[in-house]
Amino acid sequence: MSGWIAIAGIGPGDAALVTPEVSQALAEATDIVGYAPYVSRVPARAGLTLHASDNRVELERAAHALQMAASGRRVVVVSSGDPGVFAMASAVFEALEAGPAAHRELDIRVLPGITAMLAASARAGAPLGHDFCAINLSDNLKPWALIERRLRLAAEADFAMAFYNPRSKARPHGFARVLEVLRETCGEDRLILFARAVSTPEEEMRVVTLGEARPEMADMRTMVILGSSRTRLVERPGRPILYTPRSAA
Numbered sequence: 001m002s003g004w005i006a007i008a009g010i011g012p013g014d015a016a017l018v019t020p021e022v023s024q025a026l027a028e029a030t031d032i033v034g035y036a037p038y039v040s041r042v043p044a045r046a047g048l049t050l051h052a053s054d055n056r057v058e059l060e061r062a063a064h065a066l067q068m069a070a071s072g073r074r075v076v077v078v079s080s081g082d083p084g085v086f087a088m089a090s091a092v093f094e095a096l097e098a099g100p101a102a103h104r105e106l107d108i109r110v111l112p113g114i115t116a117m118l119a120a121s122a123r124a125g126a127p128l129g130h131d132f133c134a135i136n137l138s139d140n141l142k143p144w145a146l147i148e149r150r151l152r153l154a155a156e157a158d159f160a161m162a163f164y165n166p167r168s169k170a171r172p173h174g175f176a177r178v179l180e181v182l183r184e185t186c187g188e189d190r191l192i193l194f195a196r197a198v199s200t201p202e203e204e205m206r207v208v209t210l211g212e213a214r215p216e217m218a219d220m221r222t223m224v225i226l227g228s229s230r231t232r233l234v235e236r237p238g239r240p241i242l243y244t245p246r247s248a249a
């Protein structure tokens with residue numbers, strides 16, 4: 001049987017949010033490749049080899065996956081959420097572009113998943129119901145100045161904004177600066193959602209104003225969603241609903 005490679009999104013955490021297409025690829029695979037915490041979400045079984053790696057070795061991981069597929073293995077590269085959103089699909093294509101020409105003949109598929117911003121948004125209501133953008137706040141792969149420029153331009157355009165990778169131990173100060181820039185451009189009253197570990201037993205949801213927001217409210221398991229100027233809260237028994245109306249003035 002000839003090899004293939006599927007780059008699959010395993011969703012935000014809950015097994016019910018893994019698509020049937022991804023489950024089927026996992027069931028047919030001989031090898032699973034990915035960052036250790038994501039690989040550990042794939043149930044072990046006879047005939048399946050798990051290749052868990054560290055977070056910062058995406059390109060090597062991708063090249064390894066391509067080599068295995070070329071040698072006839074059925075390889076699934078796993079990402080949390082969706083593999084096309086700040087994740088492994090681009091890393092595999094970078095490795096493909098830079099690697100041996102023969103790899104371009106491989107059977108390669110990208111299998112979408114439910115990305116964190118959509119899972120978080122659904123839990124909170126519909127904060128992304130009008131125009132929005134998504135920004136990765138890590139400066140591992142881009143200069144900090146570019147992040148600030150994009151924040152300011154997105155604020156000027158009055159987008160709702162979904163922020164991935166808001167804050168890590170290696171980058172404790174960046175997010176404090178992000179909140180400063182947002183307060184300057186959007187004002188103290190703008191609503192902001194901190195959605196942590198969505199769809200897992202550790203899930204925590206918190207909506208505050210930018211004036212109340214603190215850097216410690218976010219960590220690497222948190223999705224941060226800033227509302228646009230139109231985003232509002234609907235009070236009701238229990239948690240209020242955060243949503244952005246479909247129309248703009």
Ligand code: SAH
Pocket residue numbers: 012013079080081082083084085086087114115116117120163164165166195196197198199200219220221222223224
């Ligand atoms: N490919 C992934 C994103 C990878 S970047 C996706 O599509 O979701 C990793 C970041 O995603 C984390 O720092 C966090 O901001 C966000 N994230 C991933 N899973 C999450 C979850 N269950 N709850 C909240 N945020 C999550």
